[in-house]
Amino acid sequence: MSKLINQPSYSTRPTLRVDLPQIRANYESLKSRVGAAKIGASVKANAYGLGAVPVAKALYGAGCRIFFVATAGEGKMLRDGVGPNSAIYVLNGPAPRDKGVLLGAKLKPVINSLEQARYWASIARSVNEPPYTAIHIDTGMNRLGLSFEDTVELGRDKSLWKALNPEWVMSHLACASDAKNPMNKTQLQRFRKAAAQLPLTPLSLANTAGIYLGKPYHFQMVRPGIGLYGGVATHKPGQEVTKPVATLLAPILQIRYIKAGEPIGYNGTYIAPRDMRVAVVGAGYADGVPVNQSNSGTAILHDEEVKIIGRVSMDLTMIDATDAKLSVEVGGVVVFRGKHLETEANQSGTINYELLTRLGQRCRRDYWKPKSKDLDAPKKEFRKR
Numbered sequence: 001m002s003k004l005i006n007q008p009s010y011s012t013r014p015t016l017r018v019d020l021p022q023i024r025a026n027y028e029s030l031k032s033r034v035g036a037a038k039i040g041a042s043v044k045a046n047a048y049g050l051g052a053v054p055v056a057k058a059l060y061g062a063g064c065r066i067f068f069v070a071t072a073g074e075g076k077m078l079r080d081g082v083g084p085n086s087a088i089y090v091l092n093g094p095a096p097r098d099k100g101v102l103l104g105a106k107l108k109p110v111i112n113s114l115e116q117a118r119y120w121a122s123i124a125r126s127v128n129e130p131p132y133t134a135i136h137i138d139t140g141m142n143r144l145g146l147s148f149e150d151t152v153e154l155g156r157d158k159s160l161w162k163a164l165n166p167e168w169v170m171s172h173l174a175c176a177s178d179a180k181n182p183m184n185k186t187q188l189q190r191f192r193k194a195a196a197q198l199p200l201t202p203l204s205l206a207n208t209a210g211i212y213l214g215k216p217y218h219f220q221m222v223r224p225g226i227g228l229y230g231g232v233a234t235h236k237p238g239q240e241v242t243k244p245v246a247t248l249l250a251p252i253l254q255i256r257y258i259k260a261g262e263p264i265g266y267n268g269t270y271i272a273p274r275d276m277r278v279a280v281v282g283a284g285y286a287d288g289v290p291v292n293q294s295n296s297g298t299a300i301l302h303d304e305e306v307k308i309i310g311r312v313s314m315d316l317t318m319i320d321a322t323d324a325k326l327s328v329e330v331g332g333v334v335v336f337r338g339k340h341l342e343t344e345a346n347q348s349g350t351i352n353y354e355l356l357t358r359l360g361q362r363c364r365r366d367y368w369k370p371k372s373k374d375l376d377a378p379k380k381e382f383r384k385r
């Protein structure tokens with residue numbers, strides 16, 4: 001009990017700490033790699049779990065004016081957050097239920113098929129000052145995008161092109177994290193060939209990993225996501241120019257001393273091999289500690305690596321604090337997601353993208369803000385298109 005009283009600021013809730021200055025630094029690092037190409041920041045899925053609005057505001061302060069989200073709803077939230085002066089593209093395209101939101105928030109749909117093209121053209125023809133669009137060509141990923149044949153057809157249909165008013169033509173790389181994969185060059189060639197079927201428009205191909213593939217992949221805009229958030233995008237060793245930005249901090253809620261042979265947690269998947277000191281920590285898989293790290297992952301306590309023992313539960317994780325050198329007490333802080341994301345992803349059979357996006361909504365979010373006052377986007381009129 002006295003321990004609790006000694007920790008007046010202790011709460012049972014985990015904290016997600018997001019280092020906004022580092023996100024800006026990552027933006028600058030990527031920018032320095034792409035010369036004159038613009039950066040369109042991928043802030044979909046709530047900026048990979050880190051909070052789309054604060055992240056986008058920090059990027060805005062660094063000069064970013066182009067953002068990519070997946071859905072119209074994400075776009076609307078971002079518009080309310082960053083104000084009128086940014087271009088916000090909706091990657092998943094236009095759909096009837098989203099029409100009002102797209103138009104109301106001046107979001108720019110990415111057109112992924114002839115069907116979407118025709119649908120959006122019919123809307124665009126019926127309103128004043130419809131937003132610009134981006135045309136997405138599929139060059140081999142076989143996910144969203146126009147096929148080569150569709151692209152040819154769009155290029156021939158002058159009226160359709162005019163109604164869509166595209167300001168970018170883009171494609172997406174399937175294997176960019178693997179620089180040696182011949183698919184990269186294939187997609188580059190297909191992209192050039194397909195774009196040549198359309199009226200001259202600025203081009204965009206690279207995600208973060210594509211930036212590391214070099215200049216031929218940069219065109220007029222790159223679209224990094226994971227690199228901004230310190231994830232690993234390329235498997236070329238030593239290439240990464242960005243650093244981690246997210247840490248999950250969780251409080252120790254209880255400390256128990258158990259005897260050798262006793263089981264820990266659900267299904268008793270861990271049996272204490274010796275007498276142990278166990279810290280029960282207030283973060284679980286609902287907060288972003290992967291259940292795959294049960295009995296295998298690690299966390300950090302006072303700069304020391306400690307083992308996760310037993311099955312990670314929804315709200316709690318147990319760690320082996322037997323040999324921890326410094327004090328272990330209720331209210332003490334255990335750090336998850338503090339290591340290199342790629343190492344952690346490998347340990348838990350996932351990818352660093354998922355480690356970020358699954359960071360729970362329940363966490364208190366603690367944003368480290370740059371001091372500069374240019375952080376906040378100005379609230380002016382919508383710039384005409």
Ligand SMILES: *Cc1c(COP(=O)(O)O)cnc(C)c1O
Pocket residue numbers: 042044091171172206207208209223224225226227233
């Ligand atoms: C998510 C996404 C990106 C960003 O990719 P990263 O690998 O996170 O850099 C870029 N373009 C498209 C079309 C995407 O879906």
